[in-house]
Amino acid sequence: MSTTTKKASSKGIRYTDEQKKEVIDxxxxxxxxNGRGGQSKAAEKFNISQLTVASWLKSVKAPKAAKAPKEAKAKAPKAAADGRGKKSRYSDDQKKEVTDFVVAYNxxxxxxGAxxxxxxxxxSPLTVVAWLGAAGVSSKGGKKAAPAKASKAAKAPKAAVVSGGLNAxxxxxxxxxxxxxxAEAELxxxxxRFASLKAAL
Known part of the structure; x- marks a missing residue:
């Protein structure tokens, strides 16, 4: 603002519309x-009371500092609705997205993860668990362990071997x-006979 505005304030002369606009701008x-503080800075810069600046701002309805837009939250995938308004079954891609999320989380x-x-x-948790079971994924984390294969040659119990050897x-x-x-009877x-023959001599 020019020095004319400052001089006018000391003499009590009313401010012109241009001077008000300069302060408001x-x-x-x-x-x-800066987000805030314009009112106090304008009062300090142009040597005007904050109440006067606030009154001028209010009279022109000065716009407030725009707030930063909030980040849009990711929406969960919804099943497509059929012609009667009922939800159809989830697609394989949607099921895979859920199961992959559970595996990564666990x-x-x-x-x-479930x-x-x-x-x-x-x-629903039951639906998630059902999808995990269909995909062969444990709800506690990781893939289900494959059942151990039985050995082709069955090993004989040790007790049986010992018993067979003892019997032999x-x-x-x-x-x-x-x-x-x-042999003792023959002896x-x-x-x-030896004793009989010896006695006969």
Missing amino acids: FAVNYNAA AANGRG STASKKFGI KLTSLLALSNQIDK AKLKS
């Missing part, structure tokens, strides 16, 4: 650049015992 531009956090996906995509040894011992008994006969 300064305050508006300052607020646009990989990063360990668990909780419940988080339910809230994020607006789907017992059979051999019994046979040897019978042979010893026969006894031989000793008896």
